[in-house]
Amino acid sequence: MRHALAVGVWKDRLTFLESLSAAATVSLKMKDLTFPFETAIAPTPIALVSVQNLIERIGMSVCAQNVMWKEETGSYIGETTIRMLSELKCKYAIVGHSERRLVFNETDEVVGRKARDCINAGIKPIVCIGDSANDREQSRTWQVMDRQLRALFQAEFRPGPSDFSLAYEPVWAISTWRTAEPLPEGSVINDYHREIRNLIAKLRGSELAETLSILYGGSVNPSNGSRYMRQENVDGVLIGGASKEPASLIQTFLACKQGLEERNTRVTAENAE
């Protein structure tokens, strides 16, 4: 059984005070609910500690939205470093989100380095990979994803399945970049994740490929969460826009729960045959 995880990603949509208020509401409403997956929130960096204090006590985890690679020397004004996240025992950090890649020009190399440095420091990176609308039109989706994965699995670096997760986020399905294209069906995402596992198998062997958690992100919300989570190759979700309001975040978690339960029932029935 792969580790299942659902993360609400607040990006810059909530200020410090709004984050505090949302986290207080989430912790109050979530405390009596149970989920067959880990739940987490990635707040804006200035609210990380305060949100962490509110949500960890009800068993949710905190996730950094971004982190710098490990500093060797030099001075990096404005950055959140791995040392800072380690001190806070921040469990997860998103690296390589499309907004970091496309707005802040983070290269595959930078993303790969951040992910490796997190893993070496015991922070679990959620490494985002994904194709743009342009990549799809030019049939280079798999070339792009292969390149993004190779930048992570450099040289002899051999992380285990509990060290990190991947998040497949087709850029064109993320609310920030959304095109007129309809959102992908669950089965389509299942096939993409299967193909990503095949790429990982080629790079690092089938054991990692089959046991690594691969999350999906791209306009996941209360009405489509179950469609993705019921897929056998989808181990979790990143929820952006729909996580901003506590009620919508919790409804999305519940939809994902329904999807995962349907999948578990299906697998049990298949195994019994």
Ligand code: PGA
């Ligand atoms: P979205 O964002 O759910 O608003 O599309 C997801 C993400 O950017 O990770």
